[in-house]
Amino acid sequence: MSVDKFLDQEYLRLSKETGVELPECSCYCGVSWMPKWFRVMLSDKFNKSCKIHDVYYESGLIDNEDADFIFLEHMYMQAESSLYWKCVAYMMFLNVRVFQFFAKDFIPFFKD
Numbered sequence: 001m002s003v004d005k006f007l008d009q010e011y012l013r014l015s016k017e018t019g020v021e022l023p024e025c026s027c028y029c030g031v032s033w034m035p036k037w038f039r040v041m042l043s044d045k046f047n048k049s050c051k052i053h054d055v056y057y058e059s060g061l062i063d064n065e066d067a068d069f070i071f072l073e074h075m076y077m078q079a080e081s082s083l084y085w086k087c088v089a090y091m092m093f094l095n096v097r098v099f100q101f102f103a104k105d106f107i108p109f110f111k112d
Helices: 003-018 036-059 064-079 083-105 107-111
Strands: none
Touching: 003 036, 003 064, 036 064, 036 083, 064 083
16 A cells, blocks of 8 residues: 555544544645745645644644654655655654643743
8 A cells, every 4th residue: 555545544534533624735734834835845745644643633632742753654654765855754753842842831831
């Protein structure tokens, strides 16, 4: 089975299990404050991995740390043998983990 087909089936399974359906979008990667060209570039390669990651976050099915490691695994699958894309995937994973650290430990502090 191809990686794309696997990720499509994984999204459908998770969507059915959690009830979370994301709107059709060609750019699931990144956050709104990132430059659009950068989000488009990342989404061109990893859009399906980002989409599944979004379902995990929105549903709360598993904790965010586990979702992030699954995200990395899926991106590595999409990167195939490309060292460049594996490095990009790892950097995306690190960014997500750092953001989670700050969101968990610092953002609530500022909201109070």
